[in-house]
Amino acid sequence: MKRVVFIILDGLGDRPIADLGYKTPLQTAFKPNIDKLASKGIVGLVHPISPGVPPGSDSAHLAYFGYDPTTENPGRGSLEALGYGIKIGYDTIAFRVNFATLSGDVIIDRRAGRIESEYASQLAEEVNQEIKSINGFNFKLINTLDHRGILLVSGSNVSREVTDTDPHTIGVPPLRCKPLEAASSPENAIRTANAVNRYLRRVRGVLCKSEVNKHRMEEGKPPANVILIRGAGVKPSLESFHDRWGFKAACIAGGPLYKGVAAALGMDVINVPGATGRVDSNFSSKFKHATRIIKEYDFVFIHIKATDIASHDRKPLLKVELIEKIDHEMEILSNLSSEDVLIVLTGDHSTSCITGMHTGDPVPILFHGGVRIDEVKSFDEVSAIAGGLGFIRGLNIMPLVLNAADRAEEFGIKTSSKPRMYRMHYDR
Amino acid sequence: MKRVVFIILDGLGDRPIADLGYKTPLQTAFKPNIDKLASKGIVGLVHPISPGVPPGSDSAHLAYFGYDPTTENPGRGSLEALGYGIKIGYDTIAFRVNFATLSGDVIIDRRAGRIESEYASQLAEEVNQEIKSINGFNFKLINTLDHRGILLVSGSNVSREVTDTDPHTIGVPPLRCKPLEAASSPENAIRTANAVNRYLRRVRGVLCKSEVNKHRMEEGKPPANVILIRGAGVKPSLESFHDRWGFKAACIAGGPLYKGVAAALGMDVINVPGATGRVDSNFSSKFKHATRIIKEYDFVFIHIKATDIASHDRKPLLKVELIEKIDHEMEILSNLSSEDVLIVLTGDHSTSCITGMHTGDPVPILFHGGVRIDEVKSFDEVSAIAGGLGFIRGLNIMPLVLNAADRAEEFGIKTSSKPRMYRMHYDR
Numbered sequence: 001m002k003r004v005v006f007i008i009l010d011g012l013g014d015r016p017i018a019d020l021g022y023k024t025p026l027q028t029a030f031k032p033n034i035d036k037l038a039s040k041g042i043v044g045l046v047h048p049i050s051p052g053v054p055p056g057s058d059s060a061h062l063a064y065f066g067y068d069p070t071t072e073n074p075g076r077g078s079l080e081a082l083g084y085g086i087k088i089g090y091d092t093i094a095f096r097v098n099f100a101t102l103s104g105d106v107i108i109d110r111r112a113g114r115i116e117s118e119y120a121s122q123l124a125e126e127v128n129q130e131i132k133s134i135n136g137f138n139f140k141l142i143n144t145l146d147h148r149g150i151l152l153v154s155g156s157n158v159s160r161e162v163t164d165t166d167p168h169t170i171g172v173p174p175l176r177c178k179p180l181e182a183a184s185s186p187e188n189a190i191r192t193a194n195a196v197n198r199y200l201r202r203v204r205g206v207l208c209k210s211e212v213n214k215h216r217m218e219e220g221k222p223p224a225n226v227i228l229i230r231g232a233g234v235k236p237s238l239e240s241f242h243d244r245w246g247f248k249a250a251c252i253a254g255g256p257l258y259k260g261v262a263a264a265l266g267m268d269v270i271n272v273p274g275a276t277g278r279v280d281s282n283f284s285s286k287f288k289h290a291t292r293i294i295k296e297y298d299f300v301f302i303h304i305k306a307t308d309i310a311s312h313d314r315k316p317l318l319k320v321e322l323i324e325k326i327d328h329e330m331e332i333l334s335n336l337s338s339e340d341v342l343i344v345l346t347g348d349h350s351t352s353c354i355t356g357m358h359t360g361d362p363v364p365i366l367f368h369g370g371v372r373i374d375e376v377k378s379f380d381e382v383s384a385i386a387g388g389l390g391f392i393r394g395l396n397i398m399p400l401v402l403n404a405a406d407r408a409e410e411f412g413i414k415t416s417s418k419p420r421m422y423r424m425h426y427d428r
Numbered sequence: 429m430k431r432v433v434f435i436i437l438d439g440l441g442d443r444p445i446a447d448l449g450y451k452t453p454l455q456t457a458f459k460p461n462i463d464k465l466a467s468k469g470i471v472g473l474v475h476p477i478s479p480g481v482p483p484g485s486d487s488a489h490l491a492y493f494g495y496d497p498t499t500e501n502p503g504r505g506s507l508e509a510l511g512y513g514i515k516i517g518y519d520t521i522a523f524r525v526n527f528a529t530l531s532g533d534v535i536i537d538r539r540a541g542r543i544e545s546e547y548a549s550q551l552a553e554e555v556n557q558e559i560k561s562i563n564g565f566n567f568k569l570i571n572t573l574d575h576r577g578i579l580l581v582s583g584s585n586v587s588r589e590v591t592d593t594d595p596h597t598i599g600v601p602p603l604r605c606k607p608l609e610a611a612s613s614p615e616n617a618i619r620t621a622n623a624v625n626r627y628l629r630r631v632r633g634v635l636c637k638s639e640v641n642k643h644r645m646e647e648g649k650p651p652a653n654v655i656l657i658r659g660a661g662v663k664p665s666l667e668s669f670h671d672r673w674g675f676k677a678a679c680i681a682g683g684p685l686y687k688g689v690a691a692a693l694g695m696d697v698i699n700v701p702g703a704t705g706r707v708d709s710n711f712s713s714k715f716k717h718a719t720r721i722i723k724e725y726d727f728v729f730i731h732i733k734a735t736d737i738a739s740h741d742r743k744p745l746l747k748v749e750l751i752e753k754i755d756h757e758m759e760i761l762s763n764l765s766s767e768d769v770l771i772v773l774t775g776d777h778s779t780s781c782i783t784g785m786h787t788g789d790p791v792p793i794l795f796h797g798g799v800r801i802d803e804v805k806s807f808d809e810v811s812a813i814a815g816g817l818g819f820i821r822g823l824n825i826m827p828l829v830l831n832a833a834d835r836a837e838e839f840g841i842k843t844s845s846k847p848r849m850y851r852m853h854y855d856r
Contacts, residue, residue: 370782372452372789372809373444388810390819392479399480403788410786411477412484412501412659414591418609 002342002369002405004247004299005290005333008064009326010057010255011308012347013363013381015354017316025310025319025353026364026380031327033334034366037343038379041368044389045381046397048349052360055394057308058231060348061261063394066244074264075160075233076257081150083260086142088152088235093160093192095229097141097149099123101222102204105173110166111147112224119212123224124149130206135195141203141227144256151229153196159188165200166228174200174228196229203227240266241299245398246407250293252286253303254278262301279306279322283329291332294341311351319353342369342405344397345379362391371404430770430797430833432675432727433718433761436492437754438485438683439736440775441791441809443782445744453738453747453781454792454808459755461762462794465771466807469796472817473809474825476777480788483822485736486659488776489689491822494672502692503588503661509578510691511684514570516580516663521588521620523657525569525577527551529650530632533601538594539575540652547640551652552577558634563623569631569655572684579657581624587616592658593628602628602656624657631655668694669727673826674835678721680714681731682706690729707734707750711757719760722769739779747781770797770833772825773807790819799832 016022047053048060049069058076059069067073077094088094099120101109112120121143128141137155144150161183165174177196179189204226207213213223241249251262251269254277259269272289274282283304290300304326310319333343346365349358364384374388392400402408409415444450475481476488477497486504487497495501505522516522527548529537540548549571556569565583572578589611593602605624607617632654635641641651669677679690679697682705687697700717702710711732718728732754738747761771774793777786792812802816820828830836837843 370443373450374810374813386813388813390473390813396479399478399788401480403480403482406783406785406787408480408482408788410482410484410596412487412497412504413596414608414658414660415595415603417591417606 001407002340003294003297004342004344004401004405005294005302005336006299006401007302007343007345008061008304009307009323009345009347010303010305011311011349011351011358013350013359013361014311014316014319015350015352015359015361017353020316020320024381025316025323027382029320029323029327031323031379033327033330034345035378036334037345037368038366038383039377040338040373041343041366042371042374042389043364043366043376043379043384043387045362045384045387045391046346046365046394047360047362047391048394050393051362054358054360055349056358057257057348058261060394061258064346064348064397065241065261065265066395066398067238067265068395072238074236074238076231077150078233078236079260079264080231080257081152081233081260082236082263083256083258084144084150086150086152089154090235091156091158092152092154093158093232093234095151095153095233096231097151098166098228099143099147099149099224100226100228101224102174102226107167107170107172107174107226107228109222110170110228113216113222115147115216115224117143117146119216120147120149120224122212123207123210126210126212127203127206131199131202134198134202135191137192137195139199147224149227151227153192157185157188157191159183159185159192160232160234161185161189162193162196162232164230166230168230174226177229200227200229236264238264242266245402247299248297249299249301250297251301251303252289253301253305254281255303255305258303258305267301268297277305279309279318281306283326287329287332291335294336307347308351311353312356314353314356316353338369342367342371342401344401365389365392365397367400367404369404370406429835430768431722431725432770432772432829432833433722433730433764434727434829435730435771435773436489436732437735437751437773437775438731438733439739439777439779439786441778441787441789442739442744442747443778443780443787443789445781448744448748452809453744453751455810457748457751457755459751459807461755461758462773463806464762465773465796466794466811467805468766468801469771469794470799470802470817471792471794471804471807471812471815473790473812473815473819474774474793474822475788475790475819476822478821479790482786482788483777484786485685485776486689488822489686492774492776492825493669493689493693494823494826495666495693496823500666502664502666504659504685505578506661506664507688507692508659508685509580509661509688510664511686511688512572512578514578514580517582518663519584519586520580520582521586521660521662523579523581523661524659525579526594526656527571527575527577527652528654528656529652530602530654535595535598535600535602535654535656537650538598538656541644541650543575543644543652545571545574547644548575548577548652550640551635551638554638554640555631555634559627559630562626562630563619565620565623567627575652577655579655581620585613585616585619587611587613587620588660588662589613589617590621590624590660594656594658602654605657628655628657664692666692670694673830675727676725677727677729678725679729679731680717681729681733682709683731683733686731686733695729696725705733707737707746709734711754715757715760719763722764735775736779739781740784742781742784744781766797770795770799770829772829793817793820793825795828795832797832798834
């Protein structure tokens, strides 16, 4: 039985970039350590959800950990809240919030000039003082980091089955919150959406007259005069990662969403110095701690956000540089014995440095440690086409991990009254 | 329309072995006849169930023959019973039995020193004399071959939805028989499990005081002082292979499980001299008989167990030798015209010579005879990655066989009130 180091480089996959001679950042980067793992292991390509579908990071991570994102996603809002240590009760929904800037009717900055927490938290406080409840629902706005926040809506029969008001683009007005057409209880969804829309209208009133925004405008900064909400979520109630797959697991991540996913699955979230979830994160610190804690855990999940940030910011050269830096710091993993430790390396999705958006292109994945050795010697989107794992789906990953770690139960064996295999996504 | 010779080398796939220069046994073996079939045919890799899932042999064979193992497996116990010619009635379940050795509380030998049938059958007889029924269920213990046996439990509403007592490992106590959590009738499953547990306790009493075991212990042999049961099964009631796929089929196998699967599907089971289901089986005899009976049948299934046995015993060099021997005896198949006969060669799963266990790694497969010819010239786990069949599932095999044999009906055609395609697993 092997232990597992499971590394996700967020938004790793990409498309050919003219400035890189029509190669991807991963094809361009000098990454001897990663290529060594590939040449002594087996590679392939993952469709995180299914071919052509660009995943959200929450759904992709859930699929990779063996939770069906179509039925088992508690919602981005509550996962991210959990990552900040915000507790969510029953009869409560949580939205991810952006403080943003409206000019006339349209959004001109989805992050209000990346307003600092110092000011955004003051705005949230003012909103909470003025507006406590609407139509029987209680509202609480929490600033988390910079322009980001969480909105909690609680009350009897509050429904998560409502739409985002964040249009995910600029130059258009915020959307109205609407009940989902397929809502299981349309009445609760309508009541929730109505209350949320009334709340958001009143929030704009409070933000517009705030001294904080007056100061910002005087300083020529975009005011945070609107909030955009998305990803309504509920208190997670998922089977734990340990119960589902038998691994005692830990997470090393900087970004709150990833910590939140890990926490929702009952993984221990280990805070390591310098893990910021930004491009300046201390990669060395993450890998060092992983090699230390792998003695206490069966499964260590390492998440690095930097590659995705470079892609969203459309900076292919920065992405190349970050991959090279990560590769350099990964050298320490060569101290792990390939007989005891399975290393899995992949991205949660592709993010295009051209469009700055997630794409539905598959992501290279590698397994190293006792597995079959294919003929692929380097790790990138094109080399991986010839890999021995072939094309897989996100939900195939955990069964493949169990197998490669010599922990899989034979299909059909019934040593437990709730056989593990029955819960595997073997039909994908 | 072609006839089909369908060859399964049990447990054929493997992982890289240090002693073989990090190659698999199949990569190492000199096998000119098999490689010739590969170079004039098309190859690929099969996930018998789905990626990463190690299959039991019963489930893998059912999937390959186009029966969904998640819904259409009557159970290993009854398939194996059928292979020994043991008839199972309605209101009866059959378990596969191992005579085993307990020391104190824990199992120290799952096969009681491979006790011979001469003695094991005497033990079964003593048990049957002493214990005939418990809680309204009738019990009958049958010794089949060496340490192996079948336990029949019959009575109104007996349930197969109970767990194994065989933990599939040593150094631990036998498990208790428990109702499955997902049992369709929990009450019947509980009644069955209770009666089985009482029976097994009483069996231990009978075995402990048997003269047979006293003699064994005097001779320094491990006593068969416990039975382990697994794979509860019911009387098979599957649509026949002929009705589902249109083939008049025959089976040439030594192992009882494989004969049992064939019998459950209505194939003619042909006994050929020297087919033992062991490493000493007469491979030549099997292939010779196949080339003879292919004139009377549309589909001849040849099963060879030896490769799996070498893997379970962790003997990679023996596995190489057996593959070379099988390859040598396969030369006779070159007498079959590739215009009349489709040859399919694969394994039912991979078995690791390192762990001695089934793994979820995919298995190479080849089709020869009128099919497209890809660029792969040798037949092994790594070469097959580039094969023209790509990665397929066990349930894809029969539609691919029908197609290659020019027997497939066009999708959507309704010449029968129960069109064949509707029963195909085209969505896998």
